[in-house]
Amino acid sequence: MTFNIHSTDDNSKARTGVITTDHGEIKTPIFMPVGTIATVKSVHQRELLNDIKADIILGNTYHLYLRPETDILQKAGGLHQFMNWSKNILTDSGGYQVYSLSERRKISEDGVKFKSHIDGSMHWFSPENVMDTQRLIGADIMMAFDECTPYPCDYNYAKRSMHMTHRWLERCITRFNATDDLYGHQQHLFPIVQGSTYKDLRKESAQYIADKDLPGNAIGGLSVGEPNDEMYEMTDVVTDVLPKDKPRYLMGVGTPIDLLENIALGIDMFDCVMPTRNARNGMIFTSQGSINIKNLKWKTDFSPLDSDGTTWVDHDYSRAYVRHLFTVNELLAKQICSIHNLGFYLKLVRQAAQHIQDGDFMSWKTMMVNQMQNRL
Known part of the structure; x- marks a missing residue:
């Protein structure tokens, strides 16, 4: 090694x-x-x-x-x-x-x-x-x-x-x-x-x-x-x-x-275990903050699960659809959110690596920390 x-x-x-x-x-x-x-x-x-x-x-x-x-x-x-x-x-x-x-x-x-x-x-x-x-x-x-x-x-x-x-x-x-x-x-x-x-x-x-x-x-x-x-x-x-x-x-x-x-x-x-455990309970992480996808506010939101996401589920499924899957207790909801959250975590560390290489990591980190504290 x-x-x-x-x-x-x-x-x-x-x-x-x-x-x-x-x-x-x-x-x-x-x-x-x-x-x-x-x-x-x-x-x-x-x-x-x-x-x-x-x-x-x-x-x-x-x-x-x-x-x-x-x-x-x-x-x-x-x-x-x-x-x-x-x-x-x-x-x-x-x-x-x-x-x-x-x-x-x-x-x-x-x-x-x-x-x-x-x-x-x-x-x-x-x-x-x-x-x-x-x-x-x-x-x-x-x-x-x-x-x-x-x-x-x-x-x-x-x-x-x-x-x-x-x-x-x-x-x-x-x-x-x-x-x-x-x-x-x-x-x-x-x-x-x-x-x-x-x-x-x-x-x-x-x-x-x-x-x-x-x-x-x-x-x-x-x-x-x-x-x-x-x-x-x-x-x-x-x-x-x-x-x-x-x-x-x-x-x-x-x-x-x-x-x-x-x-x-x-x-x-x-x-x-947080990204997959939270995903199974309807909590997803994004660069703009965390989302409880079970909330009523997403019932008619037909925008992508995460327009900035890097995995296919982020763009193939809407927030309204994923909320619906949780409402009817469909296992697919947990799968979609687990893939999303893990994709987000891996994207986050890779973005960190890029900003370390670019020399602006600390300013980027401060911005991201402030954004991710939001509850959308």
């Missing part, structure tokens, strides 16, 4: 670049559609490839481990073959999902014992078997196993958790180095910075992670309920420490505005 920086912004930490793996190029900054269970909800792989033009998607170790189970994925030849996806895949380690099972899990130094959210059966995750599971899945980029702390979080707990995450990282690296790629393409391991919203812990964790000299670095434990200003502050602190020549991935973020603000702080990679 290589990462080459192509341009930087004089007035911020924003930069453009290209990550290259065995499954091709990932132009940064990039948003990764979330394909939790071997599918991006409501969207065909062909649409991801040809219309949304995603360079990389995200899968989740916890969910894929439970369904379809790793033996099925191994028999299929890995996740790429199973879901017929020819480009890059990143898998989360499952740490966040285990964190979200607060009533169903017990964390210890050895790992995490948890109950399946599907049937209540007991399971065990450790740094070692999470590495083994991600080897069987076959993602291009694998995430280290970590503990995601809640917000708010007591300082002493955040510190203990951070140090345990660091010890787990050592075990992840050892296991990763002792195992082989299974499907003919090279896999790569990213560590995760933790430390809640405490500057000193974030700096300490970022330095610890940076010293491991792995191909890329991630920031976890944000977008868990903290105010946006605190998220931005922690991102700023961490990107000052993480090496400039490695891609930086901010996990689980976020709104279109969050993407632009964090690109300005030096982030290269993002993922979030």
Whole structure:
């Protein structure tokens, strides 16, 4: 895996670049559609490839481990073959999902014992078997196993958790180095910075992670309920420490505005369920602001869903028609809005890249942030 920086912004930490793996190029900054269970909800792989033009998607170790189970994925030849996806895949380690099972899990130094959210059966995750599971899945980029702390979080707990995450990282690296790629393409391991919203812990964790000299670095434990200003502050602190020549991935973020603000702080990679989850509930994002397409005001609006959009659904369907589909509970409504929102997110990061190259990123960002705060 290589990462080459192509341009930087004089007035911020924003930069453009290209990550290259065995499954091709990932132009940064990039948003990764979330394909939790071997599918991006409501969207065909062909649409991801040809219309949304995603360079990389995200899968989740916890969910894929439970369904379809790793033996099925191994028999299929890995996740790429199973879901017929020819480009890059990143898998989360499952740490966040285990964190979200607060009533169903017990964390210890050895790992995490948890109950399946599907049937209540007991399971065990450790740094070692999470590495083994991600080897069987076959993602291009694998995430280290970590503990995601809640917000708010007591300082002493955040510190203990951070140090345990660091010890787990050592075990992840050892296991990763002792195992082989299974499907003919090279896999790569990213560590995760933790430390809640405490500057000193974030700096300490970022330095610890940076010293491991792995191909890329991630920031976890944000977008868990903290105010946006605190998220931005922690991102700023961490990107000052993480090496400039490695891609930086901010996990689980976020709104279109969050993407632009964090690109300005030096982030290269993002993922979030928001564009597809909101789409399934009738919320669409545009450069002029967000739209609740279920509202009565769109009943006789026969203009395109988004005249500035880059996907075919933006121009083939009117706002009135999509509202009608939601009114009659038609699944096509969720598909159309999911394609639109993912297309908008990918367009947004590509526009950001162009403005970084053109040298006017910060003025463009300010304008876009002001516009996207509107509710149309």
